[in-house]
Amino acid sequence: MDAATLREVTFSRPSIATPQALVGRVIGAAEFGKLLVSHRRMVRVDRRAEHVRGLQDLDTGEIFLTDERRLLESRR
Secondary structure, three states: OOHHHHHHHHHHHHHOOOHHHOOOEEOOHHHHHHHHOOOOOEEEOOEHHHOEEEEEEOOOOOEEEEEHHHHHHOOO
């Protein structure tokens, strides 16, 4: 990884809210999986203590949340 990439990540990171302060739209496991592999610019915003997995769209600021137990069950 080159220095320009590291600098970009470091610069853009503070604009992302901390997971404790996030409010988002709850979606199903299938939709969450589609967002994971989409071409949208997403970052993870999980709330591990609450067993919630999350994604935040960097372009729109939208936050998508799903229950991690349902996410894991859908993969079986």
